[in-house]
Amino acid sequence: MTTFEIDPGRLFIGGQWREAADGARTEVVDPSRGVVVTTVAEAGAADVDAAVRAAREAADAGSWSGLSGRERGRILLRVAELIRAEADEIARLESLDVGKPITLAHAVDVTNAANDYEYFASLAFSLDGAHRDTPMNAHAYTKRGPIGVVAAITPFNFPLILAGSKLAPALAAGNTVVHKPADETPLSALYMAGLLQRAGVPDGVVNVVTGSGPVAGEALLRHPGVDKIAFTGSTAIGRHAASVAGENLKPVTMELGGNAAHLVFEDADLEKAVGAIIKGFVFNTGQFCMGGPRLLVARPVYSTLLNILADAVPGVPVGDPRQVETVVGPMAGEKHLRKVEEYVDIARKEGARIVCGGERLDLDGGYYYKPTVIADLANDSRVVQEEVFGPVLTVQPFDTEDEAVALANSTPYGLAAGVQTGNLARAHRVADRLQAGIVWVNDWAMLDPAVPFGGVKDSGFGREYGPEALHSYTQVKSVVVSLD
Numbered sequence: 001m002t003t004f005e006i007d008p009g010r011l012f013i014g015g016q017w018r019e020a021a022d023g024a025r026t027e028v029v030d031p032s033r034g035v036v037v038t039t040v041a042e043a044g045a046a047d048v049d050a051a052v053r054a055a056r057e058a059a060d061a062g063s064w065s066g067l068s069g070r071e072r073g074r075i076l077l078r079v080a081e082l083i084r085a086e087a088d089e090i091a092r093l094e095s096l097d098v099g100k101p102i103t104l105a106h107a108v109d110v111t112n113a114a115n116d117y118e119y120f121a122s123l124a125f126s127l128d129g130a131h132r133d134t135p136m137n138a139h140a141y142t143k144r145g146p147i148g149v150v151a152a153i154t155p156f157n158f159p160l161i162l163a164g165s166k167l168a169p170a171l172a173a174g175n176t177v178v179h180k181p182a183d184e185t186p187l188s189a190l191y192m193a194g195l196l197q198r199a200g201v202p203d204g205v206v207n208v209v210t211g212s213g214p215v216a217g218e219a220l221l222r223h224p225g226v227d228k229i230a231f232t233g234s235t236a237i238g239r240h241a242a243s244v245a246g247e248n249l250k251p252v253t254m255e256l257g258g259n260a261a262h263l264v265f266e267d268a269d270l271e272k273a274v275g276a277i278i279k280g281f282v283f284n285t286g287q288f289c290m291g292g293p294r295l296l297v298a299r300p301v302y303s304t305l306l307n308i309l310a311d312a313v314p315g316v317p318v319g320d321p322r323q324v325e326t327v328v329g330p331m332a333g334e335k336h337l338r339k340v341e342e343y344v345d346i347a348r349k350e351g352a353r354i355v356c357g358g359e360r361l362d363l364d365g366g367y368y369y370k371p372t373v374i375a376d377l378a379n380d381s382r383v384v385q386e387e388v389f390g391p392v393l394t395v396q397p398f399d400t401e402d403e404a405v406a407l408a409n410s411t412p413y414g415l416a417a418g419v420q421t422g423n424l425a426r427a428h429r430v431a432d433r434l435q436a437g438i439v440w441v442n443d444w445a446m447l448d449p450a451v452p453f454g455g456v457k458d459s460g461f462g463r464e465y466g467p468e469a470l471h472s473y474t475q476v477k478s479v480v481v482s483l484d
């Protein structure tokens with residue numbers, strides 16, 4: 001297959017497919033071969049304005065917010081059913097667009113997206129307020145209503161899941177949405193626009209504008225018709241988005257970068273831990289905000305664990321994402337591959353030891369990088385402190401629990417962390433002290449829509465998943481009725 005045409009591959013505004021006002025289109029590249037597979041419309045400010053107006057009209061008309069939570073929930077359950085029924089096609093698109101292994105696209109991306117819609121559908125069934133007991137001679141109660149028009153801006157690495165983790169709670173709560181996916185990976189967002197319409201989501205409730213961050217994203221951020229901004233992406237762009245939201249007094253949730261530490265204590269089951277460690281840094285080719293690229297190992301087991309990793313990591317199947325046995329595909333784009341190369345070069349120049357990997361894999365013109373383990377680095381090394389966002393693991397020893405926690409908390413990020421230990425008290429004690437929105441004990445990347453995740457420090461604020469996410473797309477109104 002050398003070409004792929006997404007039908008219709010245009011902007012989705014007010015329930016209609018249309019070209020960008022100026023006719024601009026942008027290329028979509030298959031990262032496993034480095035070739036253009038299709039083009040999609042590239043929205044400008046006029047298109048974003050049309051999308052926000054459509055979302056505003058739908059919000060004001062009440063075609064969605066006017067439904068009961070149960071009615072909205074039923075439609076969202078239909079979305080989950082359709083995702084499952086069309087799993088093969090959606091997984092193929094996601095794999096083609098991002099370069100992620102087809103097995104992963106099926107088992108993780110498609111499965112989780114369906115679960116997200118199902119979970120938030122179930123919360124829509126019971127979205128309600130509360131009666132408040134007061135000394136006033138009054139009947140006081142709260143209601144939870146939608147905020148209005150939500151701008152959802154999502155990154156390149158998990159296009160389907162991260163769109164679902166915003167759209168599903170936003171829709172469950174009765175909002176309308178304008179979604180701008182990453183310009184590199186827009187295909188599943190377009191597919192989902194059609195699927196949501198087929199499931200019964202009324203026209204104008206979900207609008208998708210493909211286009212660049214600086215043009216379409218910026219226009220969306222600044223649009224006065226937007227009532228809430230839900231952003232997932234890098235800390236640098238998130239900082240900018242939050243400042244624009246601040247100027248315009250818009251509520252925001254910010255899911256930003258990560259650089260998680262994975263702590264291995266001497267009492268851990270090393271054979272079991274190694275699976276979690278490898279998953280933690282190669283999952284999605286390391287392009288995982290909640291990946292675990294910083295391994296901190298108790299000194300008594302440091303050399304043993306490094307030797308195990310040196311044996312195991314080169315055996316991880318890297319290659320064509322269309323092959324079911326592939327675990328690590330290409331980076332999603334050439335610029336991401338170059339960034340990883342630059343970081344590994346910096347580590348080399350700093351005198352670090354490349355235990356394995358440390359180079360591209362030359363395959364079909366794709367953007368492949370071998371899973372890489374780096375040891376003997378200082379904690380202030382850039383490859384330790386910054387977000388590399390590739391299949392690269394740094395390994396550092398520690399001597400005490402206090403030192404492990406201090407090293408883990410020493411970067412500006414705080415999205416996720418992990419602890420490997422056989423000591424229950426230590427697991428809870430250390431989990432408590434780690435500055436992260438989610439901590440895994442004795443595994444990695446255990447995620448479910450019922451379990452909230454999100455950042456502290458430079459990893460952002462707000463939570464995806466759980467009732468916490470649903471509530472972030474609502475506003476509470478109190479009604480106090482005098483009984484005099």
Ligand code: NAP
Pocket residue numbers: 153154155156157158162180181182183184211212213214216217218219221232233234235237238240241254255256257258288289290387389415454455459460
């Ligand atoms: P990014 O460059 O920050 O882009 C994220 C989104 O923002 C994209 O849709 C991008 O559009 C858009 N954007 C760029 N400039 C903008 C502007 N001036 N105004 C409005 N929107 C703008 O992030 P990325 O490289 O796609 O994704 C990787 C980053 O996301 C990593 O830092 C990763 O840790 C983070 N991430 C965080 C989470 C989480 O849950 N915390 C999850 C996944 C990823 P273009 O693509 O067109 O530039």
